[in-house]
Amino acid sequence: MVKLSINNRPVEVEDGTTVLEAAQGLGVKIPTLCHHKALSPYGGCRLCLVELDDGRRKRIQTACVYRAQEGLKVQTDTERVVKARRIVLELLLARCPESEEIQRIAAEFGVTETRIRKQDETCILCGLCVRMCHERMGKAVIGFAHRGTLREVVPPFDAESEVCMGCGACAFICPTAAIKPEDFCSRGISPLPSEFDLGIGPRPVVSVAFPQAVPNTPSIDKEHCVYFQTGECRTCQAVCDADAIDLEQEPAEIDLAVGAVIAAPGYERYYPDNRLEYG
Incomplete structure (x- = not known):
């Protein structure tokens, strides 16, 4: 220690x-x-x-x-630290003046304008998307190219990639919404339709089936989970502070001695207080 x-x-x-x-x-x-x-x-x-x-x-x-x-x-x-962060925020704000996330953080430090000539960029070259694709997805579809002011994040040869799975992890983790996987993924990006919403809206791979689900706990869609398809990722395990995700868990039937089950499918709330047989 x-x-x-x-x-x-x-x-x-x-x-x-x-x-x-x-x-x-x-x-x-x-x-x-x-x-x-x-x-x-x-x-x-x-x-x-x-x-x-x-x-x-x-x-x-x-x-x-x-x-x-x-x-x-x-x-x-300290004053020295705050001053250094403000300078960095001015640089970031000049590079990506339209980024809401940078504007939010800059405002917390009292930086609303920059003395540096503004550019029209969206990517801050943080490398989150590159590391996510390489370290977690095991694909390395995108990477840094060129140097200095020409540095950018692109797929190999700046062309469409057949290796890209279309998982969208790069876009999910990008703090400035700069990367668009649909621009380079040859398979295209198709959001998972929410069965509860009859396909009108999307849902994540890890989700609660519907608001009234019993038990009301998230489950993993194995058919679309990167780990169950390729053995890579495990991002959910890495970020879960409760250590609640068990990717090796198997379906199981459990017999519960509950005594009685009350089914109330109507719209009016049912009060079983006057039914002594239910305790």
């Missing part, structure tokens, strides 16, 4: 824990656009900057990639 302090609050974490994870465990909010607990840390957006003091010197560092060290002192809201 490693002992450190965050905003003068002592905390003990497992070896290998990042500063961002340690702060989140304490309930300390650190903004980020490129981090996801199911993916490897990247440090691309630079929003999670914090001030670190290891006893030798103080410096600004990204919290998502810096691992906790014994005796490390972390400050997340």
Whole structure:
């Protein structure tokens, strides 16, 4: 275990824990656009900057990639940190001025305008979509191409991909809604129709069948789940804090001695209080 302090609050974490994870465990909010607990840390957006003091010197560092060290002192809201984040937000706001997510975070830091010439971009090059496709889907359909100001996220040769499954995970995880898998997926993107809504609306692969379902718990559609089709993904397991997802679970019949079952299919509420045989 490693002992450190965050905003003068002592905390003990497992070896290998990042500063961002340690702060989140304490309930300390650190903004980020490129981090996801199911993916490897990247440090691309630079929003999670914090001030670190290891006893030798103080410096600004990204919290998502810096691992906790014994005796490390972390400050997340000093004047130096806030100023650095505001500069980063100005850069992001200049690159993607129409992004609602960037506008929201920038407003929290009092940044509503940028001194930098605005561009007409939507992608902030955070790499979430690239890592999701490679690390979780096992496909690597998209990746970074070119360098500097020409850097972008594209499929190989910037052409339609027959490898893309059309799962839409890249679009789901994108913080700025920049990536459009329908632009490069040769199979096309088809949302799963909601049976409860008679196909009018979509539903996710993990969902509750209908609002009144008993038990009212989510289930996994094995026919469309990436894990059950390819053995990859497991994103739901990685993000579930309750550790409630069991991908090896099999259907089972359970006999319950309930004594009586009341079926009330009508629209008027039924009160069984006056029926003594029901207890």
